[in-house]
Amino acid sequence: MLMPEIDPPLSPRGRKRDPDRDIAILEATIDLLAEVGYDGLSTAKVADRALAGKGTMYRRWPTKTDLVLDAVAHMKAQQIDLEALPDTGSLRGDLLALFQPSDSAQLDRTSRAMAGVVSMISQMPGLAETGDYSIFAPWIAANTILMERAAKRGEIPAAADIALAAQIIPSMAAYRALILRVAIEKDLLVRLVDQIVLPALHESTAHPSRR
Amino acid sequence: MLMPEIDPPLSPRGRKRDPDRDIAILEATIDLLAEVGYDGLSTAKVADRALAGKGTMYRRWPTKTDLVLDAVAHMKAQQIDLEALPDTGSLRGDLLALFQPSDSAQLDRTSRAMAGVVSMISQMPGLAETGDYSIFAPWIAANTILMERAAKRGEIPAAADIALAAQIIPSMAAYRALILRVAIEKDLLVRLVDQIVLPALHESTAHPSRR
DNA sequence: CCAATTCGATACTGGAAGGTATCGGAACAA
DNA sequence: TTGTTCCGATACCTTCCAGTATCGAATTGG
Secondary structure (H helix, E strand, O other), X not given: XXXXXXXXXXXXXXXXXXXXXXXXXXXXXXXXXXXXXXXXXXXXXXHHHOOOOHHHHHHHOOOHHHHHHHHHHHHHHOOOOOOOXXXXXXXXXXXXXXXXXXXXXXXXXXXXXXXXXXXXXHHOOOHHHHOOOOOHHHHHHHHHHHHHHHHHHOOOOOOOOHHHHOOHHHHHXXXXXXXXXXXXXXXXXXXXXXXXXXXXXXXXXXXXXXX | OOOOOOOOOOOOOOOOOOHHHHHHHHHHHHHHHHHHHHHHOOHHHHHHHOXXXXXXXXXXXXXXHHHHHHHHHHHHHOOOOOOOOOOOOOHHHHHHHHHOOOOHHHHHHHHHHHHHHHHHHHHXXXXXXXXXXXXXXXXXXHHHHHHHHHHHHOOOOOOOOHHHHOOHXXXXXXXXXXXXXXXXXXXXXXXXXXXXXXXXXXXXXOOOOOO
């Protein structure tokens, strides 16, 4: 009978793959992505920075695109943990605390890498639909959760447009990172929370001019 | 005496340059920038689409980067005219009218071209500082003017954080165009104006939780 | 008419980069 | 020990592309 073994690799005899090489290559990819963008990133430079051979890379990722996408996924995994969100008792405290843990330098590197990914999307029609690449999506999700908790507490009206309000800070961060290419400062975050997001949520009653 | 003529080109004898070629090339550049991004854009493809020879391009722009930057400037010139902003009497009407004139298709092309520019910035350290490339900057300026006019009318308190509020809609547009790659719909704009921007401006009194 | 310049088209050059192949050495299983 | 796989390194191939050069035709001023 044909196909005697569907899963033949039962005896991996030779040397084993070093998992450290994976993360070294992925980290080098993120670094370069943040520095020179997707097209400026060459596989040779990645291998160079990771102190790896190109063969080691291509044994794991068949193409440059696969490598970058996996690097972005690896970066996302290091981001916000939706299971362990801040819980300070007030929505204001929660939103401000959401930024605190990750030092701004880390956030800056992440943002710049994201800018590199944008260029990749431009050349890959169909990739945008998946949305798997976006760093900002989990952050919007975190904002949503915090706001829904506040609504359940009665801190903000149930009629508030949380879906929209949760996008304000992330979209502003995206704008600054991608276009302005400046890090988001603590001061700006406080202004966003106190003068934009919280007023919008509280005064969620429609506000058509004055009527 | 040396330097007899500082501006010698007083007798341009031969055939004259056709100004139509300039705009044809710039338009083709914007189109391709929106379709394939900066790195996916080749000078050969631009010349091809513009029905021009490469020599005609390089006679005008010494390098690909110069061409793209000029194309972006040309695109910006077709955008909002800060001298002829809407004046409906209410800030709400003005903000909503700011979007109306430009059909969404045009806005979509502009946004996608902007996404292509982002990739260029990633590879050109120092270009981000100039800010000359950003399509969104004039739009923020327009928002600022409309809001300042409303403040002068007494429609919104003078203490409102206009500088910040003016960035909300443009940054959201940038996020959707660059990351989500979807056009901004009229419905979303109305929600942004009524439930975020206007409440933020009216209730500009600090809102720290509840204190 | 004539010289100068522009036009579109095309061939060419030099370099950069994705991906493959190979090599000597190391780790690991039988 | 031996065969297999992984490792870093490097040479190599192929494709793509920015930028240049050239050609014949068209336009324009002298």
